[in-house]
Amino acid sequence: MTPRAHNFGAGPAVLPVEVLTEAREALLSFGDTGVGILELSHRSDAFVAVREEAAARLRRLAGAGDDWAVLFLQGGASLQFHMVPLNLGADADYVVTGVWAQKAYEEARRLGPARVAATTEGTGHDRLPDALDVRPGAAFVHYTSNNTIYGTQWPAPPGAGVAPLVCDASSDIFSRPLDLARHALVYAGAQKNLGPAGVTVVLARRDLLARSAGRDLPPMLDYAVQARHDSSYNTCPTFGIYVVGLVARWLEAQGGLAALAERNAAKATRVYAALDAAPHLYRGHARPEARSLMNVTFRLRDEALERRFLSQAEARGLVGLKGHRTLGGLRASLYNALPDAAVDALVSLLEDFARENG
Amino acid sequence: MTPRAHNFGAGPAVLPVEVLTEAREALLSFGDTGVGILELSHRSDAFVAVREEAAARLRRLAGAGDDWAVLFLQGGASLQFHMVPLNLGADADYVVTGVWAQKAYEEARRLGPARVAATTEGTGHDRLPDALDVRPGAAFVHYTSNNTIYGTQWPAPPGAGVAPLVCDASSDIFSRPLDLARHALVYAGAQKNLGPAGVTVVLARRDLLARSAGRDLPPMLDYAVQARHDSSYNTCPTFGIYVVGLVARWLEAQGGLAALAERNAAKATRVYAALDAAPHLYRGHARPEARSLMNVTFRLRDEALERRFLSQAEARGLVGLKGHRTLGGLRASLYNALPDAAVDALVSLLEDFARENG
Numbered sequence: 001m002t003p004r005a006h007n008f009g010a011g012p013a014v015l016p017v018e019v020l021t022e023a024r025e026a027l028l029s030f031g032d033t034g035v036g037i038l039e040l041s042h043r044s045d046a047f048v049a050v051r052e053e054a055a056a057r058l059r060r061l062a063g064a065g066d067d068w069a070v071l072f073l074q075g076g077a078s079l080q081f082h083m084v085p086l087n088l089g090a091d092a093d094y095v096v097t098g099v100w101a102q103k104a105y106e107e108a109r110r111l112g113p114a115r116v117a118a119t120t121e122g123t124g125h126d127r128l129p130d131a132l133d134v135r136p137g138a139a140f141v142h143y144t145s146n147n148t149i150y151g152t153q154w155p156a157p158p159g160a161g162v163a164p165l166v167c168d169a170s171s172d173i174f175s176r177p178l179d180l181a182r183h184a185l186v187y188a189g190a191q192k193n194l195g196p197a198g199v200t201v202v203l204a205r206r207d208l209l210a211r212s213a214g215r216d217l218p219p220m221l222d223y224a225v226q227a228r229h230d231s232s233y234n235t236c237p238t239f240g241i242y243v244v245g246l247v248a249r250w251l252e253a254q255g256g257l258a259a260l261a262e263r264n265a266a267k268a269t270r271v272y273a274a275l276d277a278a279p280h281l282y283r284g285h286a287r288p289e290a291r292s293l294m295n296v297t298f299r300l301r302d303e304a305l306e307r308r309f310l311s312q313a314e315a316r317g318l319v320g321l322k323g324h325r326t327l328g329g330l331r332a333s334l335y336n337a338l339p340d341a342a343v344d345a346l347v348s349l350l351e352d353f354a355r356e357n358g
Numbered sequence: 359m360t361p362r363a364h365n366f367g368a369g370p371a372v373l374p375v376e377v378l379t380e381a382r383e384a385l386l387s388f389g390d391t392g393v394g395i396l397e398l399s400h401r402s403d404a405f406v407a408v409r410e411e412a413a414a415r416l417r418r419l420a421g422a423g424d425d426w427a428v429l430f431l432q433g434g435a436s437l438q439f440h441m442v443p444l445n446l447g448a449d450a451d452y453v454v455t456g457v458w459a460q461k462a463y464e465e466a467r468r469l470g471p472a473r474v475a476a477t478t479e480g481t482g483h484d485r486l487p488d489a490l491d492v493r494p495g496a497a498f499v500h501y502t503s504n505n506t507i508y509g510t511q512w513p514a515p516p517g518a519g520v521a522p523l524v525c526d527a528s529s530d531i532f533s534r535p536l537d538l539a540r541h542a543l544v545y546a547g548a549q550k551n552l553g554p555a556g557v558t559v560v561l562a563r564r565d566l567l568a569r570s571a572g573r574d575l576p577p578m579l580d581y582a583v584q585a586r587h588d589s590s591y592n593t594c595p596t597f598g599i600y601v602v603g604l605v606a607r608w609l610e611a612q613g614g615l616a617a618l619a620e621r622n623a624a625k626a627t628r629v630y631a632a633l634d635a636a637p638h639l640y641r642g643h644a645r646p647e648a649r650s651l652m653n654v655t656f657r658l659r660d661e662a663l664e665r666r667f668l669s670q671a672e673a674r675g676l677v678g679l680k681g682h683r684t685l686g687g688l689r690a691s692l693y694n695a696l697p698d699a700a701v702d703a704l705v706s707l708l709e710d711f712a713r714e715n716g
Binding site for chain 1: 361393402433439547554597
């Protein structure tokens, strides 16, 4: 087998090797069922136990009580951009801190009079807004906790006043403790910090689910229907749910979210320090106070150097460092599952490259 | 490892052991990438090649030329129940031959004046309708090629007149040659004959995609957007697409759809013959002329006998034989990947059980 590379990709992203090894063993026969995990009926006792255990672990990690629904849906954050205003009402306030936040806003605009509570577009989304202009009567206030493309991250949830706060946490969910009490709904495509592509986790306060009552929404797009059917209104994405459950177990085994937050901060601090040590060569996109611990975005002095950096990275087994096409440049994603050894390798490369191109 | 059971489940269902073995090897590192298949960026060259190869194989199997789009979506057939009328218009005619067909019809009714072109509800969906009452001006005519719950199957697509014919082929796609020229759109949740749960294949004639133009649909629900972005408007369900590609390769290696149709017919014929040989004990649900080659539905003389049958089955390593909760009784699903050895085991059980309970 080709040795595993250090994978800094933004998503689908690196998963814990322990999780992959266990999933591997389940493909031909899951437990003592004699049936592979991909082949197991979503209504079988064995799979229902998998789904319930995954949900229970997510619930524990999030600190979600029985007044919260934990849903496994499909379609990624992009389908949530539609489902959130469809279910909760589109007279909502959006905090636009990047491409994904903008797309979420546009989906709400399709459905009703959504408005922008703040935007950082004027400065290329290099920071977070100083203040939000939110209405107490808004259906909800929507923000993106971590901006994967620009490399900015809210250090804590923004103040949304009395309106319910909705968070797209796709790229930093469970990278640190989640202050669930300040939120009404949190969603995340799994493919960055939680598992494979194709499953979306939604944590929704149950009182909000009543908002779709009597509105006759398509059942697949109705949170209340999905909650009533334990995410199995139709065939759920079984394998994705299984892997999310393994990742959740791994997160707990790492010592939980406080321990992970500490490790993630240490990882990011080392990378930013290496960048800051060579300001003649590296230029970060995000302003220091808004820096993401998950996605480090930076440019080199010119594009030829960026190409050379990427090719040296590849030669050392570091992959996925190319920036998003919107912003260009380079990006190192440092999700939960990225091992310290990968950070070691990246820091060495940054240092060596700075020396060689001083 | 627990030996593999004979899995007669209706979906998620048995997959070819060759496919599972190959997928297993890709979990920690796919090819020479050093990155596991779950961790590979959906925009990486390696994954784009996987997706394109899977689409090309499906295209070949379906006999679809460039005038057809091949899409990998999420949400199963249930989301297609919404997307088909959303994109093509809801003034459509539905052939109601079971629970899933009924649900498809209800979704269209939510959006517009869909009507029933025929229904077999009066006889418990034990047959196919003799004739359809379809309107030449209907937006489309929708039918379900195989009714998983009731065990009926159209031997050939119904005559829909001049209206575009739309088929939910979730439970029999690629179990036999597909007469694509008679259709305008064919969709299938992968988890029966094509791969794991969480990916839906849609074959759509490109001229139909224009119907959503100017309608400002949510991009995730717009076939034209998905086609324009090669199923990657957002992060596609990468692993599901990969496995569907492996299954498609396996189908080609089996000799293609004509060879599979022959094998599937032989498998079903043996099972039906064993049932017909003991009419004092077994009673099929579907009328003989409407029998499905994919899902064999039957009852025993009484429920106590059914329970005993299921427990003897399990003792012999045959699983997934319990019928759908709507219909009760028993069901043996005989999808492409179900090996002949499983049919041997089922036929022996049917014969032995008939002898013992004569």
